[in-house]
Amino acid sequence: MYFCRKQFNKYTVMKNFRKYFLLIALVPALLLSSCKKDAPDAPDVDPSLSFKALKTYMVNNNMDLPNVLDSWITSADAVNTLMTDGDDTNDYYIIDIRAAADYDAGHIEGAVNATLGTIINQASSAGGKPILVVCYTGQGAGHGTVALRLSGYPTAKVLKWGMSGWNSNYSGSWDSNVGDNATSNWTAAPGNIAGNNNAGDPEYTTTATDGAAILTERVNAMLTGGFKGVDGSAVAGTPANYFINNYWALSDVEHYGHIAGAYRISPLTLAGGEYQNLDHNKQVVTYCWTGQTSSMITAYLTVLGYDAVSLKFGANNLIHSALESHKWTAAAHRDFPVVVSGAPAQGILTDYLVANDMDLDDVLDGWITSAAAAYAVQTDADATNDYYIIDIRSAGDFATGHIAGAVNSTLGDVITTAANAGGKPVIIACYTGQTAGHAVMALRLSGFADAKVLKWGMSSWDISLAGAWNSNIGNVGTSSANWTAAPGALVANSTYDAPSISSASTTGEGILAERVTYMLTNGLKGVSNNDVLTTPSNYFINNYWATTDIEHYGHITGARQVIPLSIEGGEILNLDASKTVVTYCWTSQTSSMITAYLSVIGYDAKSLKFGANGMIYDALASHKWSAAEAKGYPLVASK
DSSP: OHHHHHHHHHHHHHHHHHHHHHHHHHHHHHHHHHHHHHOOSSOOOOHHHHHHHHHHHHHHTTOSHHHHTSSOEEOHHHHHHHHTSSOGGGOOEEEEOSOHHHHHHSBOTTOEEOOTTTHHHHHTTSTTOOEEEEOSSSSHHHHHHHHHHTTTOTTOEEETTTHHHHBGGGTHHHHTTOOOOOOTTEEOTTOOOOOOOOOOOOOOOOSOOSHHHHHHHHHHHHHHHOOOEEOHHHHHHOGGGSEEEEOSOHHHHHHHOEETTOBOOOSOOSTTOGGGGSOTTSOEEEEOSSSHHHHHHHHHHHHHTOOEEEETTHHHHHSGGGOSSSOOOGGGOOBOOOBEEHHHHHHHHHHHHHHTTOSHHHHTSSOEEOHHHHHHHHTSSOGGGOOEEEEOSOHHHHHHSBOTTOEEOOSTTHHHHHTTSTTOOEEEEOSSSSHHHHHHHHHHTTTOTTOEEETTTHHHHBGGGTHHHHTTOOOTTTTOTTEEOTTOOOOOOOOOOOOOEEESOOSHHHHHHHHHHHHHHTOOOEEOHHHHHHOGGGEEEEEOSOHHHHHHHOEETTOBOOOSOOSTTSGGGGSOTTSEEEEEOSSSHHHHHHHHHHHHTTOOEEEETTGGGGTSGGGOSSSOOOGGGOOBOOOBOOO
16 A cells, blocks of 8 residues: 555656646746737827827927917918018918819919828928918818927918908808808807816827827828818707807807807816816817817817817808807908919910910911012012011121111010011011021910011021021931831820919910910920930920821821811810920921910920921921022121
């Protein structure tokens, strides 16, 4: 028995030891397995601690609500005064957060378009200028302005009443939203406001651990969520669904009354603790007079973690008829100028051009005359039919020798100079007939419908001036790998979007005048044949020849053939506005005219200088510069 018991005990001890060893070995594995299973991908910070960190950071950095609501709004009158005082240093950097189409249809000059979600990124381009946020009514801008004021732009402001207040054409957003939607759930003056109760701190989920990072995260969450608004009829209809805060002075509540069940928590601060009187377990609705202040407060509360909404249009949507102040009326809006851009401006312009016989085929009718024809008119002893000749070469070259009676000007001043023509038809003379194309296009679009280019320029008037043409003919196309030999197939045409333009005018006539000035100010838009032939894929190339000529000579590889080219016929949309449009013809005189026209209507356009004469000169059977084109007509030198 003793032996058996002893043996048994030894066996039992060994068995228990093995169990104990196995248990010890399993414990770390179980602990590791448990950690892997239960650990979240990004552990949340304790909600109560994260709010306290945020609150402390905001109070310590002057971001309590009263700080954010300090001078946060400005009027259209004040903005217009600053923007037109001739001092660019005090101008606002204006961010317009309306839809792109509405921005294009009319915005404040200099404003940039953004969204609520991209407003902070856009503000980084302000270059130190104070920021003004513009929306339709001044309400959506409140959310954007709070985001900016909490993100390093403490002086950002809202444009009061939004674009509705800037120009009467945009007042519909306010005009259609005033009303008397307060129902039986309106407590008449001086009705009792509900007593305040402490509901504690709001809570939210965050992965950040310090106040600055939490604030950045919360601001981004607010912007991502978009504008938070609620209709007055919904709140006044079922006020019990909300925690309602009337953000008026007590005397105003006693004068007008309030939504039944509303509280009045004003002041509303973090430092003073009044924020705890808001019930974070319900949707917090703030209302003010216009929905502009309440938008600011709603954005702020959303950052803090509340489910907050702004009562849209405020008291103006609830008791508009009764209001004695803070009231939207026709007197609230102005008629300050707006800029039209994008498709709306381009559409207004092109419609105007077609309606007034200024489509491209109209202005390319009879636009050029030869030196021989001009000389015959100028020397026929009949002064009544003489041309008014404007020579746009340099003053030095003009002084050395010019056509008798010609006046010297520049491309930029050609319209002003033409005003002195006294009813005479105008001829523009340049070196080669190319720059003159831009000038004549400007004149034909500006009331001088019979203006003409002097063909071949002064190179054709007198052989002594022919160097500009003689030195630029050549055969670089013939030897280029990017010349497609005859009868190579052209790239098939496609349809593209129209280009976008900006204009301070909203009429076709005004937009056209601005665009012509823009074209002239930017000078001749030309590109060398070497640039185009070396990398034709960098351009959208339009060969402006007849099909039979393309089949005979070939073309630049990748070129299209968009001809006819008109607005009314729709062919203009066969040009790709997203690329530089290069037009080439025989001599670059027609392509200069076309390039100028395309620049006016919004294309990034260039004329291939010297046209086919610079690419396949020897092969040309017509449209060719030669010694026969250079005359020997007299020149007059200036003293």
